Amino acid sequence: MERDLRRLDIKLSFKCNNHCKFCVQGEKRNYCKDRSSENVKNILMNFKKRDYVVFTGGEPTIRADIFELVKFSKSLNFKTIQIQTNGRMFAYEDFCKSIIDSGANEFSPAIHGPDEETHDFLTSVPGSFKQTIRGIVNLKKMGQYIISNTVITATNYKFLPKIAKLLVSLGVDQFQFAFLHIAGTALKNKDWIVPKKSIIIPYVLEGLNIGIKSGRKVTTEAIPYCFMKGYENSIAENYIPKTKVFDQYFTIDDYTKYRITKGKAKNQKCKKCFYDYICEGPWREYPEIFGWDEFKPVIDSEK
Template sequence: MTKIDLKLGYACERQCHFCVQGDLRRRFPKPKSAAELMTALREGRERSRSVVFTGGEPTHYPWLPDLARAARLLGYTCLQVQSNGRRFADAAYCRELVAAGVTEFAPSIHGSTAELHDFLTDAPGAFARTWAGIVNLLALGQSVLTNTVVTSRNYADLPALAALLAGAGVRHIQFAYVHIVGQAAKNAAWLVPRKSEAVPWVLKAVDAGRAGGARCFIEAVPPCLLPGYEDCAAEPGMPVMTIYHADGTTTPDFTQERLDVQKRKGPACSGCVHDPVCEGPWHEYPELFGFSEFVPVAKTVP
């Protein structure tokens, strides 16, 4: 399975405390040009029929529907918009994207209450708009895949959030442990929990989501910390991703990039039954907390 990630630009109306992109919006204020976007779509189409539009915030750019139509004409069959969900509060805009050929919507939501979500995104009123967007998309019968960043401030709220989402009709919920780069690195002292502290709440959230009929996935948590929930690990099901960055660079194979550069395993991991499929945590995590939480699961002898 393959996919291309097309980053339109780094502009975004929010200042999320966990944003991995840090100061990219300041360093690269201009979006990719129409010519650059079309070149990326044509190149990407040679290896995939699936594209996700990201940023920054892709709905910030008024030509997103035109880009979706262009992708359809090139033969893409799966078009996802990964968003903070703000623009989805406009039902007419949702209908425009659907008419343009978008097939999946991936809004991010980080708390079951306005107080929590608005704090983490540093945007008063953000929860109300994102929630209205989710409701709009579900009313249109669209595929909605939510993403939630797991932090010290919200992990105890995750079961309530999962119940809220599943109860509304969301059928794909993902929890992504905070990646300690960009703004998250600056705020690590109060934002980043130990995995062993947060994961029990994530698993309770999985139970709540499943009880409501949703499939739940967990990103950036090795399976040794997911006993009985190993099938929730997101990485084994991830597509081979080519990323076209908004600064003009390209990552040809993000899976290999994660394995070679961005993830890291501890010295004892080779003896774990999950070693062949586990990527390990983002390398910033053991640099902060070490590997003591990652206990190898013994291989069974036939």
């Protein structure tokens, strides 16, 4: 389990060519300034002893200087240069080639449905599904490592097994199902976009099984142990490297610590749970809305 403090997460800009109905960054696209190239390079210089950088946002691939920033990271010997993306720009083979030649070597595209109808509804952009799928196909053709992410919502949870089949057929190396975080645009849409955790679980586990049987690494995010019996090894929080996050107006030194102390919540009854010592609990907004009834402490003898 790699937990060294080694990863940088740099939010380059909150601008995006999608308008996802669950976007945790919400209105930041309208009032946050883009980080300058110089500022990003300074961060990379100052933390060049780390070996893993994630460029994210917003959508990092729509920045004019993305190749320059990737090249600069490469020149500083970052071993893993990940692009966290909606995947649409990768529909263009020239773009794929240029960013790979610049040094990017890990790609995390987002796929939120098994078809145009579901994905394009959630991204609010007709044609986005086709572009992201084409992007994944292009990247795999070029031999790249892909870790896809799917945000679980009330609209798509029943399709998680179908999404898993699609991802396996596309050859993604790893996929993740992440429970939406009720903040930003997701908070605005909370009355219809948030599913109950207890309802999604059979679909989540069926989707994970499809990946596991096909030899893929599969993970879930923001779903505590009490819902994951038999799939505890798929809980992403076990593996996420400790990360320093550069947001627009603040920096988080250790994102793991931030999640545990500020972002997520536990209940009094968690103290009785076998997993209390490692479980981060749900993002705090979920029990604020739905309460704690679904969270049942795991008793040692029931494991």
